[in-house]
Amino acid sequence: MAKTARPLSPHLQIYSWKFTMLLSILHRATGIALAGGTLLLVYWLSAAASGAAAFADAQGIIGSWFGLLVLFGFSYALFFHLCNGIRHLFWDAGYGFDLGTAWASALVTIVVSAALTVIAWLAGISFMGGL
Amino acid sequence: MSAVKNPMRSALGRVRHLGSAKEGVQHWWAQRLTALALVPLILWFVASLAYLAGADHAGFTGWLARPYNALLMIVLLAAGFHHAQLGLQVVIEDYVHREGCKLALLIVVKFAALLLALAGIFAVLKIAFGA
Numbered sequence: 001m002a003k004t005a006r007p008l009s010p011h012l013q014i015y016s017w018k019f020t021m022l023l024s025i026l027h028r029a030t031g032i033a034l035a036g037g038t039l040l041l042v043y044w045l046s047a048a049a050s051g052a053a054a055f056a057d058a059q060g061i062i063g064s065w066f067g068l069l070v071l072f073g074f075s076y077a078l079f080f081h082l083c084n085g086i087r088h089l090f091w092d093a094g095y096g097f098d099l100g101t102a103w104a105s106a107l108v109t110i111v112v113s114a115a116l117t118v119i120a121w122l123a124g125i126s127f128m129g130g131l
Numbered sequence: 132m133s134a135v136k137n138p139m140r141s142a143l144g145r146v147r148h149l150g151s152a153k154e155g156v157q158h159w160w161a162q163r164l165t166a167l168a169l170v171p172l173i174l175w176f177v178a179s180l181a182y183l184a185g186a187d188h189a190g191f192t193g194w195l196a197r198p199y200n201a202l203l204m205i206v207l208l209a210a211g212f213h214h215a216q217l218g219l220q221v222v223i224e225d226y227v228h229r230e231g232c233k234l235a236l237l238i239v240v241k242f243a244a245l246l247l248a249l250a251g252i253f254a255v256l257k258i259a260f261g262a
Contacts (some may be wrong), residue, residue, distance in 0.1 A: 016164070028222060035215040042251045045204075048195065049254035063185075066197035082173050085166050097173060116177075123181035130185075 023106050027084045030077040037074045075120055079113040158217060165214035172207045201259035209253040216244035222237045 015021075017091045040062075047058035061067050087105050097106055185193060194200055196214070219240045227233040 030221060031218045033217055038211065038215060038247060041208075042247045042254070045251050045254035045258075048188065048191055049257040053174075055188040056190065059185075059187075078173060078177065082170065086170065089163065089166060120181050122176050123178070124184040127182050128185045130182075 003066045020102055020106050023084055023109060030081040034081055076117045079116040083109040083113045162217045165210045168210045171212060175203055176207055176256045201255050202254050205252050209250050210245045212248035216241055
């Protein structure tokens, strides 16, 4: 591809930092993290398919403090990407572009994704060993 | 005449009689369709994980072997991995500018996504059919 001396748009550090920019980059970061996290899902399913011993190993790894930490991060990334993804779908449909709404929906995304994470973990703890 | 009908067409496009191939939004549309499908699927998935917390092998495979759970898990894997590889493609195209490196990464991501999706689906089917 020919390199021409076209003017470039300013780099990131030129713009003043805005709260909504954090959500923008977090959407991408959580997307990449979730793609990595799918390895864990496929491992878990494959372990279950290969037998009780392999599944017990997988449950042991996931149930360790490090496994739970990864799972907690995965769950928040999942809820964040879900909530912010819905925000993006509204934008795609042409709604919520004005500054006030974009700010409000950013705040709602942060709060709701945190709340859903807490609810999911409380539900998980209350169901623990129930099956 | 065509300029009036379609003011978005460039002068060069008019001269060459090259119009839209009608596939310009394919990637964007597939990303949104899978996103839309993933909203209820992820809610089902997290609720299921909470329900399954601490489950042993028999408990988990018994749950997954139910036809609607197996079906939803397969749809989740298909939609999830398709969405993930579409998203990772955009990230790679945005940040990796060396052609060879970009191409290699795109191929790895696309092949890995397909392989992992099929591995996950295979595991679900194995459990569902009780092999």
